[in-house]
Amino acid sequence: MSSPRELRRYARKANAESGIPKAKFSQLLPYLGEHRAVLTFAVVLSVVGAGASLAQPLLVGQVITRVTEGELLGSLVWILVGLVVLAALISGYQHYLLQRTGEGVVFSSRRRLVSRLLRLPISEFDTRRTGDLVSRVGADTTMLRAVLTQGLVDAVGGALTFVGAIIAMAILDPVLLGLTVLVVFTAITTVTLLSRRIRVASAQAQEKVGELAASVERAISAVRTVRAANATDREVDTIIEDARGAYLMGIKVAKISALVVPIAGIAMQVAFLTVLGVGGYRVADGAITVANLVTFILFLFMMIMPLGQAFGAITSVNSALGALGRIQEIIAIPSEVELDRDLTPLIADAAGVGDAVRQADVAIEFDDVRFSYPKVEQQSAEEEAPEILRGVSFRVERGTRTALVGPSGAGKSTILGLIERFYDPTSGIIKLGGIDIRALHRDDLRSQIGYVEQDAPVLAGSLRENLTLGAPDATDEECIQVLKDVNMTKVLKRTSLGLDAPVGEEGVMLSGGERQRLAIARALLAAPPILLLDESTASLDGANEQLMREAIDKVAHERTLIIIAHRLSTVVDSEQIVVLDQGTVVGTGTHSQLVKSTPLYKELAKHQLLV
Ligand code: ATP
Secondary structure (H helix, E strand, O other): OOOHHHHHHHHHHHHHHOOOOOOOHHHHHHHHHOOHHHHHHHHHHHHHHHHHHHHHHHHHHHHHHHHHOOOOOOOHHHHHHHHHHHHHHHHHHHHHHHHHHHHHHHHHHHHHHHHHHOOOOHHHHHHOOHHHHHHHHHHHHHHHHHHHHHHHHHHHHHHHHHHHHHHHHHHHOHHHHHHHHHHHHHHHHHHHHHHHHHHHHHHHHHHHHHHHHHHHHHHHHOHHHHHHOOOHHHHHHHHHHHHHHHHHHHHHHHHHHHHHHHHHHHHHHHHHHHHHHHHHHHHHHOOOOHHHHHHHHHHHHHHHHHHHHHHHHHHHHHHHHHHHHHHHHHHOOOOHHHHOOOOOOOOOOHHHHHHHHHHOOEEEEEEEEEEEOOOOOOOOOOOOOOEEEEEEEEEEEOOOEEEEEOOOOOOHHHHHHHHOOOOOOOEEEEEEOOEEHHHOOHHHHHHOEEEEOOOOOOOOOEHHHHHOOOOOOOOHHHHHHHHHHOOOHHHHHHOOOHHHOEOOHHHOOOOHHHHHHHHHHHHHHOOOOEEEEEOOOOOOOHHHHHHHHHHHHHHHOOOEEEEEOOOHHHOOOOOEEEEEEOOEEEEEEOHHHHHHHOHHHHHHHHHOOOO
16 A cells, blocks of 8 residues: 555645546535535434444443343343344434435536526537536536435444444543554545545546537537438547546546555454454453453444445545536536626616617617637637627618628628627627617517527427427417418428427428528517528528518518528618628628629629629
């Protein structure tokens, strides 16, 4: 076995090697705090259980004395049996209570984590891997259960028995106790030092499980692309490599905890043999009686048993702290709501914001807006994030249709993301109904805006679930009407299921055009005064394009509409077209004005055979 100094160095090295955030024990307390009453009860049970256990050796000592002195045992035996049964019953019930509370801790950690996860700033999702986040909710939270089931309360009861046994042993024979403590103390020190290494290795193991989940998620979400590219074998190999990483880390944890178990075993044996040897000698010497030696040995077992529990508790608490680090990492990121906490909104509710939007002449205004996406972690500190919008200004009159056009990567989708406040501009002001959007709560702002993204995300589930996402109270009639408005009745009639028809994972059971129109229908059900529409880049065929145009014309009625158009034909009759190039506005006007004034627009129009 390594020396304590070596072990300490080993533990320090482990901490330094790992970039994983380590949770402190105090961070675990809020999770336990919720179950204060049950835990207190469990501790009380532990105390009673410990009392029942500690009384047993004393009674055994009494029994031996009475037998050696030829006295009657009387009710002593029955009391002893009663104590054994009581201790067993208490231990069973306590076990159930702890399992139940353990599940409670897992549940509350999942509740906390999910509530935070879905409210994180959008930029967090740009850099994090979905599967890893899912794994934190599934696997890491499960690890917290062990803290209670194999850990803490057992340790409390154990500690009481431990202390009680030591006191009794000190009274019986301080010399024997001194020897025992020496052996046990060495074991405790070794285990404590090893346990730090367990915490780090366990966090690394969880990290690997996260990577594994992320790789599986990546391959499954793009399974068609992977299959079509004949890349299945390579993806399988990558995933197996990640699984191997998790396996190797698991083995590392197993190796370190495997050291802990024999240490506990050896400590027990050495202590027992020492007590037996030296004790026998002391009995022969007349220093203690046989009854006292037997009682001492029983107390020794009583002291060592909780020690085993404590070692187990140290291992599982350390593993749980590794997992808790990964949970806390997410919980520590301020949510959008927290970022807005200090905000005193100019208008404090959605209805007020709605009134402002309905009354203002200008629905949306960009004033010299500059913006860069946050840098990714791997980028060096000196590296500048490229500026995506470089002083963009334009106004959108209420009730009109504005089209954003320009080459790919010009920054069109970014503009819509900024209106939704997924990100905030580096400088410049964006106004909604004349109010700086940073002076509004994001929920109130978003309640006025319908947003149909470029890839028209469709959620797995039914047509109805997709439609009512933003309008949970919408009736079936309203759903059917809005599907009619976007020319989707065909999908409704395709099966006998109507609105309950499934759309498949990410909407694979729908065509690209149908997905786009379903997304528009969803945005419309919430009846927002402003609609942002990022047209699909997928080349829709003529018939689909016609359906889309009709749908847009229907929804444009009495709404402010901003459309990112990849086909100019959909937007030539807009009141205003804003032409963007490399993050700047190079022209604003109607189609006929722009054809004359803006070469880039003329080029685009020529390309698409409109002039
Ligand atoms: P398209 O017509 O192809 O949809 P676009 O004009 O909508 O293009 P944007 O999606 O706004 O262009 O992207 C503008 C630039 O910002 C691109 O260079 C893109 O690579 C970059 N970009 C977009 N999203 C992010 C992001 N989340 N993080 C970092 N850079 C991004």
